[in-house]
Amino acid sequence: MTIQALWIAFQTIVLREIRRFTRIWPQTLLPPAVTMTLYFIIFGNLIGSRIGDMGGYDYMQFIVPGLIMMAVITNSYANVVSSFFSMKFQRSIEELLVSPVPNWTILAGYVAGGMARGLSIGLIVTLLSLAFTQLSIHNLPMVVITVFLTSALFSLGGFINAMLATKFDDISIVPTFVLTPLTYLGGVFYSIDLLPAFWQGASMINPILYMVNGFRYGILGVSDVNPFISLGMIVVFIVLLAAVALRMLARGKGIRH
Amino acid sequence: MTFALEIEGLEKSYGDGFRALKGIDLKVREGDFFALLGPNGAGKSTTLGIVSSLVNKSGGKVRVFGHDIDTDLSGAKLNLGVVPQEFNFNQFEKVIDIVTTQAGYYGIPLKQARVSAEKYLRKLGLWDKRDTPSRMLSGGMKRRLMIARALVHEPRLLILDEPTAGVDIELRRSMWQFLEEMSRQGTTIILTTHYLEEAEALCRNIAIIDHGEIIRHTSKRELLQQLNVETFVLDTEQLMDSAPELDGFRSSLNEDGALEVDVEKGQSLNSLFVELERQGIKVVSMRTKANRLEELFVRMVEDNARAAENGSGVKA
Numbered sequence: 117m118t119i120q121a122l123w124i125a126f127q128t129i130v131l132r133e134i135r136r137f138t139r140i141w142p143q144t145l146l147p148p149a150v151t152m153t154l155y156f157i158i159f160g161n162l163i164g165s166r167i168g169d170m171g172g173y174d175y176m177q178f179i180v181p182g183l184i185m186m187a188v189i190t191n192s193y194a195n196v197v198s199s200f201f202s203m204k205f206q207r208s209i210e211e212l213l214v215s216p217v218p219n220w221t222i223l224a225g226y227v228a229g230g231m232a233r234g235l236s237i238g239l240i241v242t243l244l245s246l247a248f249t250q251l252s253i254h255n256l257p258m259v260v261i262t263v264f265l266t267s268a269l270f271s272l273g274g275f276i277n278a279m280l281a282t283k284f285d286d287i288s289i290v291p292t293f294v295l296t297p298l299t300y301l302g303g304v305f306y307s308i309d310l311l312p313a314f315w316q317g318a319s320m321i322n323p324i325l326y327m328v329n330g331f332r333y334g335i336l337g338v339s340d341v342n343p344f345i346s347l348g349m350i351v352v353f354i355v356l357l358a359a360v361a362l363r364m365l366a367r368g369k370g371i372r373h
Numbered sequence: 374m375t376f377a378l379e380i381e382g383l384e385k386s387y388g389d390g391f392r393a394l395k396g397i398d399l400k401v402r403e404g405d406f407f408a409l410l411g412p413n414g415a416g417k418s419t420t421l422g423i424v425s426s427l428v429n430k431s432g433g434k435v436r437v438f439g440h441d442i443d444t445d446l447s448g449a450k451l452n453l454g455v456v457p458q459e460f461n462f463n464q465f466e467k468v469i470d471i472v473t474t475q476a477g478y479y480g481i482p483l484k485q486a487r488v489s490a491e492k493y494l495r496k497l498g499l500w501d502k503r504d505t506p507s508r509m510l511s512g513g514m515k516r517r518l519m520i521a522r523a524l525v526h527e528p529r530l531l532i533l534d535e536p537t538a539g540v541d542i543e544l545r546r547s548m549w550q551f552l553e554e555m556s557r558q559g560t561t562i563i564l565t566t567h568y569l570e571e572a573e574a575l576c577r578n579i580a581i582i583d584h585g586e587i588i589r590h591t592s593k594r595e596l597l598q599q600l601n602v603e604t605f606v607l608d609t610e611q612l613m614d615s616a617p618e619l620d621g622f623r624s625s626l627n628e629d630g631a632l633e634v635d636v637e638k639g640q641s642l643n644s645l646f647v648e649l650e651r652q653g654i655k656v657v658s659m660r661t662k663a664n665r666l667e668e669l670f671v672r673m674v675e676d677n678a679r680a681a682e683n684g685s686g687v688k689a
Contacts, residue, residue, distance in 0.1 A: 117447055121480020128477025135470070207461035211471075211522070214425045215478035216450040373428045 117216050125217045126225050133229025137195055144195070144233060145240065148187045152241045155183055156248045159305065171307050171338045176249040181332040182304030185266065187241045189299060189324065190291065192234030192267040196226050196274030197287045204278065209371055219365040223275065223358065230271030231264065238263055251335060258343060259334030265350045266327045270295075272357040279364045279371070298324045303332075308340045323349060375403040375438070377452075377530045377561035378424065383433035385419050385585075393419045395585040396433065401578070403438070403529070406556045407563045408572035408593075411582035412674055417565040418458060420582070421532050425455040437530060451479065454528030456519045458535045458565075464508035468499060471507055472522050479526035486525065493521040496551065513544040520551075531555065533564040537571060549575055569670055573597075581670060583677045596669060604662040605645075607632040610655040619648050633662060 117125070137144040156176070164175030171178055203209040212222055245251065253259055273290075281287045302324030308316050319325050320341070330346030333339035339346075364370075378401040385394040394416050401407045411417050422428030424435055426446065434441065440448035462471045469490060476486030494500045497517040502510060507518060516536060523531060533552075537545040545568075552575060556562050566572055572579060573593065580590040589596065608631050616624045616632065622645055623635040632654075634645060649656060 117451075117480050124480045124482060125478050128474055132470075132474055139465070203463070206463060207457075207459060208463045210427055210455075210457065210461045211475055212478060213427055214450065214453070214455045215475070216447040216480075217478050218447070368429055372426075373422065 117218070122218070122221055125215070126221050126228070129212075129217075129222065129225025130228045130232065133195065133199060133226065134232050136199055137229075137233045144191070145237065148191060148237045149240050149244060152183055152187055153244055155179070156245060160248055171309075171332075171336070173336055173338070174249075177251070177336065178307075178332075179305055180245045180249060180251060181335045182302075182328045184238050184241050184245070185263070185328045185331045186299050186304055188234040188238040188263055188267050189270045189327070190295060191237045192230040192270040193274040193277075193291060193295060195233040196230035196271045197278045197281070197291075199229065200226055200275055200278035201281050201284070201287050204281075204371060205284075213371065219362055223272075223361050223365060226275055227268055227271040230274055231267040234267040234271065235263065238267070253335055254337035255334045257334075258347075259331060261347065262327065262330040262334055262343075262350070265347070265354060266331070269327075269350055269354050269357065272354060272361055275361050276357060276364065279361070279369050282370065295324075298322050299328075301325075302328050303340055304328055323353060326350070376436070377401050377403045377405065377438055378563065379434070379436040380420070380424070381434040383420065383423060383435065384431045385416075385423065385428065386431045393585050394423075394431075394433075397582065397585070397587050399580055399587060399590065401530075401561065401563055403561055404556075404559055405561055405563075405578055406552075406576045407561075408576035408579045409563060409565045409582060410569065410572060410579060410670060411565075415582045416585040417582055418534055419585075421455075421534050421563070421565065425453060425532060426450065427455075427457075451526070452529045454523035454526065454531045456516075456523045456531070456533040456536055458538065460515050460519070462507050462515075462518065462522065465506055467504050467506055468494065468510070468518055469503040471518065472525050475522045476525045481526060489525050489527070490521070493524050497521050498547075513540045516540055517548070520548075524555075528560070530561045530563070533562065535565055535567060537566065537568060545571070581673055583674050588673060588677050602635050602637050605634050605636060605642075606660050606662050607634060607649075607656045608658045610657055613654075617652055617654060619645070619652070622648065 159179060160176035164179070167175045169175070200209070203212075242251070277287060277290050301319065302322050303319070308319045308325070311319065326341055326346035326349050329339040329341045330343045330350070333343040333346075378399065380397060380399040382396045382398065383394050384392070384396050386392045397416070397420065399420070409417050409420065419428055423430045424437065424442075426442065434443070435449075436442070437449035438452045440452065442449045466474075469487075472490040472494065473483060473486040476489060477483065481489065491500065494503055497520060499514060499517055499521060502514060507515065510518060520533070520536065536552075537548055540548065549571070552562060552564075564572070564576070576593055578592050579596055581588050606627065612630055613626060613632065616626045618624075619634065621640065625633050627633050636642065636645060646656070
């Protein structure tokens with residue numbers, strides 16, 4: 117395929133993904149907006165006002181970057197895992213498999229589709245947060261790079277999960293039992309300085325801690341970890357997961373007999 | 374001579390040791406209307422699945438218009454349109470979106486894709502349904518949608534796996550007309566079908582596959598010449614309890630109580646009627662049983678099964 121044809125194929129996959137999640141917006145765009153608004157009201161306003169400062173900022177300001185990141189992570193992942201698994205389940209993935217689209221373009225298209233939803237919801241949550249607190253951005257490039265890379269990373273994770281899944285239960289196991297606990301324990305609601313030394317150390321092996329803190333550094337200028345180490349770790353994970361996903365596609369894991 | 378499809382020594386084995394394809398060879402000329410026939414589980418869909426990249430092969434070569442799927446998969450796929458046996462489109466998408474999206478996967482710009490989609494949706498009687506979610510279509514419409522989707526990038530080789538399964542007779546005939554028109558316009562067509570009447574009506578060349586091996590690969594005309602027995606169904610004035618002994622002819626009663634008589638090549642129908650007259654059997658009406666290709670197909674598959682039991686396969 118020519119570069120122009122590849123670009124059209126990539127756009128087709130991305131637009132198809134965008135069309136999908138906007139068509140079912142009450143399932144995709146609305147729930148995170150409602151959930152995050154409840155977080156802002158309950159944790160930020162009601163409870164947060166009694167907690168006081170954290171990391172030099174009031175509690176609402178402290179949790180906003182983490183909540184935005186949580187929305188981006190879960191939705192980037194959810195979009196790819198549910199869309200790709202549905203295609204496998206309905207066998208409409210065969211439309212792509214019989215076409216000349218190379219595997220890397222298929223992967224890039226799905227990741228971009230996941231990012232489109234993750235970042236759209238990130239933007240919605242950011243706009244909602246402005247109703248509760250003021251946000252001043254400390255380092256815009258850091259904010260943009262961190263949120264884009266994190267969204268790409270979890271889109272890749274969703275893709276691998278969908279490739280491995282054989283039934284619908286399989287696509288909810290990782291989000292429920294891995295992503296949610298790691299996100300809650302990844303410093304969204306607290307600074308790890310509050311934890312005993314052992315749990316501080318244990319938190320350092322949680323990759324989501326680095327992403328939340330990298331993003332928080334971009335917005336507030338404070339972080340529990342070096343933000344550049346955060347970026348480096350995200351890039352390493354992206355390369356690893358992309359290699360795994362491409363290998364699975366080449367072998368036709370779960371999609372070719 | 375240009376071949377639309379060349380298959381050499383194609384093998385497919387599964388992890389449990391089952392050999393679905395045992396080194397088959399097949400050539401389909403450009404412009405041909407070709408039927409791949411065989412009983413369930415013979416290897417038809419596996420063969421077509423490998424050609425269309427839905428199944429990984431275990432060995433052998435496949436070339437589509439000279440493009441080897443091992444070294445130039447993209448070139449092979451660009452020349453190929455596939456209509457699978459099972460519905461495999463997104464049930465929630467609109468008809469027009471399914472077809473234009475497929476065009477996009479082939480690198481066709483949206484404007485051009487819409488023109489091509491309209492052309493085929495109109496030809497297949499689906500243009501009025503373009504904004505309907507695909508799950509709302511009838512079974513026949515869904516089959517036609519898959520044909521429109523396979524054609525939107527104007528492939529030179531169209532593969533159809535059981536295209537008229539579950540389709541009523543009227544629609545089947547209209548789909549035949551459409552496929553004949555595609556064939557006249559130069560598209561090479563390969564189909565698998567359980568309706569052997571379909572293969573007899575449409576195809577010029579035929580291969581029969583059984584137990585992962587090609588047992589015949591020849592022209593339809595040549596194949597039909599091998600058929601030396603034709604069965605006639607006779608409705609008689611009086612119902613019979615058992616088939617009469619007809620001198621020189623094999624006869625039986627079918628489920629409906631009608632008399633079936635086998636007439637071999639060289640035997641005269643006149644002598645059959647003389648014999649019937651001699652026995653006082655009056656015939657009210659007469660027709661041929663099923664289609665000729667079906668009879669031949671059944672015999673070949675049975676012969677192959679017998680040969681396999683005896684340890685020697687039948688090879689064309």
